Amino acid sequence: EPEVTQTPSHQVTQMGQEVILRCVPISNHLYFYWYRQILGQKVEFLVSFYNNEISEKSEIFDDQFSVERPDGSNFTLKIRSTKLEDSAMYFCASSEGGGELFFGEGSRLTVL
Amino acid sequence: GQQLNQSPQSMFIQEGEDVSMNCTSSSIFNTWLWYKQDPGEGPVLLIALYKAGELTSNGRLTAQFGITRKDSFLNISASIPSDVGIYFCAGPPGANFGNEKLTFGTGTRLTIIP
Numbered sequence: 001e002p003e004v005t006q007t008p009s010h011q012v013t014q015m016g017q018e019v020i021l022r023c024v025p026i027s028n029h030l031y032f033y034w035y036r037q038i039l040g041q042k043v044e045f046l047v048s049f050y051n052n053e054i055s056e057k058s059e060i061f062d063d064q065f066s067v068e069r070p071d072g073s074n075f076t077l078k079i080r081s082t083k084l085e086d087s088a089m090y091f092c093a094s095s096e097g098g099g100e101l102f103f104g105e106g107s108r109l110t111v112l
Numbered sequence: 113g114q115q116l117n118q119s120p121q122s123m124f125i126q127e128g129e130d131v132s133m134n135c136t137s138s139s140i141f142n143t144w145l146w147y148k149q150d151p152g153e154g155p156v157l158l159i160a161l162y163k164a165g166e167l168t169s170n171g172r173l174t175a176q177f178g179i180t181r182k183d184s185f186l187n188i189s190a191s192i193p194s195d196v197g198i199y200f201c202a203g204p205p206g207a208n209f210g211n212e213k214l215t216f217g218t219g220t221r222l223t224i225i226p
Contacts, residue, residue, distance in 0.1 A: 004154075035214075043155060043200065043216040056213050091154050099143045099162065099204065101214060103154035 002026045004104035006092050012110045016081050021107045023075045023092030032075045033093040082111045116201055116217035124223045131188040133220040135201030144177050144184040145202045196224050
């Protein structure tokens with residue numbers, strides 16, 4: 001069964017460092033997303049991406065965040081200068097556009 | 113912003129019992145999704161509901177889209193150990209098909225007592 005894959009599964013970084021989280025969405029999907037879940041809390045929307053551009057972003061997704069689809073298969077989230085409060089699970093998701101999102105297993109980011 | 117409140121917050125049940133949880137919103141949703149999340153993993157889609165009043169089953173799971181479009185419930189019959197996890201309702205605000213910025217509920221944590 002097709003699935004969304006994410007790497008790395010866990011990244012530890014120093015505050016102020018840049019981090020890139022990678023995702024391979026399901027191959028025939030057109031809509032891509034990043035969500036975040038701080039430990040013990042609910043899943044929060046960060047950004048949606050369609051047709052090679054951001055379609056919507058939340059207030060969490062400030063200038064420190066960026067997304068890119070560098071080729072036909074990868075979808076990346078970059079955090080330019082990490083802060084302690086960026087520590088969370090980051091989930092990539094994709095959809096065909098019919099309402100159902102499929103999530104990856106997540107990348108745990110720990111900022112020290 | 114829109115909020116989805118789930119109840120109960122947590123449940124402790126015995127294996128074999130039926131489970132019922134619900135999700136309410138202050139505003140109308142046109143789609144309701146139910147996800148399950150295991151520790152350290154991503155949400156897995158269980159059931160999607162698209163029409164008010166719709167009742168949909170997926171094995172032992174049954175979910176309904178409330179007529180007011182402001183609520184939904186999820187039932188699990190004859191619970192088994194692998195049902196343990198956190199259940200989230202979610203939905204996109206409005207009829208925003210194609211750009212499913214999902215709002216997630218607060219979650220219901222299900223624990224099965226041996």
